[in-house]
Amino acid sequence: MTERQRAILATIIEQYAEIAAPVGSVTLAKLFGVSSATIRAEMARLEDMGYIEAPHTSAGRIPTDKGYRMYVNGITDAAMSELPSSLDRSARTIEAHVNSHLDKGDRAIRSAVDSLVELTGNMGFATIGRELYTNGIGRLFSQPEFMRGEHVQAVARLIDNIEPWLREAAPNEPLNVFIGSENPIGKASGATLIISKFSSPYSDTSYIGVIGPTRQNYARTMHLVQRAGSMLEEVL
Numbered sequence: 409m410t411e412r413q414r415a416i417l418a419t420i421i422e423q424y425a426e427i428a429a430p431v432g433s434v435t436l437a438k439l440f441g442v443s444s445a446t447i448r449a450e451m452a453r454l455e456d457m458g459y460i461e462a463p464h465t466s467a468g469r470i471p472t473d474k475g476y477r478m479y480v481n482g483i484t485d486a487a488m489s490e491l492p493s494s495l496d497r498s499a500r501t502i503e504a505h506v507n508s509h510l511d512k513g514d515r516a517i518r519s520a521v522d523s524l525v526e527l528t529g530n531m532g533f534a535t536i537g538r539e540l541y542t543n544g545i546g547r548l549f550s551q552p553e554f555m556r557g558e559h560v561q562a563v564a565r566l567i568d569n570i571e572p573w574l575r576e577a578a579p580n581e582p583l584n585v586f587i588g589s590e591n592p593i594g595k596a597s598g599a600t601l602i603i604s605k606f607s608s609p610y611s612d613t614s615y616i617g618v619i620g621p622t623r624q625n626y627a628r629t630m631h632l633v634q635r636a637g638s639m640l641e642e643v644l
Contacts, residue, residue, distance in 0.1 A: 409454075409457065409459075409478075412440075412450060413450055413453060413454055414478075414482075415440075416436060416440070416447070416450050416451065416454065417454055417459050417460065417471070417475055417478065417479065418479055418482075419431075419436060419439060419440075420436070420460060420469060420470070420471055420475075421471045421475065421476065421479050421626075422625075423435065424470050424471060424623055425623050425624055425625050425626075428552045428553075428623060429468065430462070430463055430467070430468025430469055430470050431468050431469060431470070432467055432468040432469075433447040433448045433451060433467075436451075451469055454469075454475075455469065458472055458474045458475075459471065459472060459474055459475035459478060460472060460475055470623075471622075471623075473587050473588035473589050473590065473622065476587045476588070476600075476622055476626070477587055477590070479626065480585050480587065480626050480630075483626060483627050483630060495628055495631060495632070498527045498628075498632060499631070499632060499635045501523055501527065502520055502523040502524070502527070502632065502635060502636050502639060503635075503639055505519040505520065505522070505523045506519055506520050506523075506636075506639050506640065506643060507643065510643055513536075513608060513609050513610070513644050514536050514610075516640065516643065516644060517534045517536050517541065517608070517614075517616065517640060517644075518534070518536075518541050518543075520534065520616060520636045520639065520640055521533060521534045521541055521542075521543050521616060522543055523636070524616070524618055524632060524633065524636055525543050525544035525547055525618075527632055528618055528620065528624070528628075528629050528632060529547050529551070529620070530544060530547065530548060530618035530619060530620030530624070530629065531543070531544040531545050531547060531548035531567070531618060531619045531620065532544050532616075532617070532618050533570060533615075533616070533617055533618070533619070534614070534615065534616040534617070535571070535574060535610070535611065535614050535615045535616075536608075536610055536614075537610040537611065540570060540571040540574075542567070545567070548563070548619060548620065549563075551620070551621045551623075552621075553598050553621040553622075553623065554598075554621065559596065559597050559598040559599070562594040562595070562596045562597035562598070562599075563594055563597045563598075563599050563619070564594075565593050565594045565597075566591055566593050566594030566597050566599060566601070566619065567619065569592075569593040569594075570601075570619075573592050573593060574603075574615050577592065578613050579603055579605060579615075580605070581605070582604060582605060582634065582637070583602070583603070583604050583630060583633065583634045583637075584601075584602070584603045584604075584605075585600065585601070585602050585603075585626070585630065586600065586601040586602075586603075587600050587622055588600065588622045598621060598622055599619055599620065599621060599622065600619070600620055600621065600622045600624065600626075601617060601618075601619055602617050602618050602620075602629055602630055602633045603615050603616070603617035603633070604616050604617060604633045604634050604636060604637030604638075605637065606637040606638070606640050606641040606644075607641050607644075608640060608641070608644045609644055614640075615637075616633065616636050616637050616640065617633055618633060
């Protein structure tokens with residue numbers, strides 16, 4: 409993949425996250441300062457490689473799970489640290505809510521989940537001992553992808569099986585991202601699962617995370633989930 413193709417893919421992903429509609433060549437041509445024909449040729453190559461696809465009869469393109477994976481793999485810690493100052497304010501919001509419940513660890517964890525729901529628009533969850541705390545399922549199903557009902561059953565299976573799956577799989581990385589068909593359950597859900605592992609009084613392998621559509625601001629959400637896990641580990 410060339411640098412321009414990589415940049416076009418990233419732009420398609422970021423534009424699609426923002427507008428929830430397929431991204432066309434005219435929009436990209438304006439952004440890149442080249443002709444629509446040039447963009448169409450590059451998009452055709454990206455489609456041949458399996459990174460983007462045309463939904464139904466739309467002239468625009470949307471990312472595939474493979475495209476999202478390529479993009480997410482390119483998000484480094486350095487890239488996340490260069491995000492806008494508004495993200496720092498969001499992270500401080502989580503920190504303030506967590507710090508207001510230092511006397512009760514379970515309330516601190518719940519507060520962190522609630523903050524992630526408000527800040528990302530996704531469904532949030534965390535393990536508190538043997539209990540799984542969840543919030544924001546209404547937010548999740550209000551996303552355009554899930555209002556049509558195509559993926560609702562697969563997403564519901566994913567939600568229903570999060571707790572047993574976490575116990576069995578116990579992801580070991582500080583931050584894990586499972587995109588669409590990569591998910592252990594509900595492979596056709598069109599959902600992304602972002603999880604941060606942290607140590608708590610309840611377990612050395614406690615987890616906090618979100619479930620949302622594959623169409624989202626990955627750098628921002630990954631940063632906030634990772635920060636939430638780090639904050640909980642520090643204060644608990």
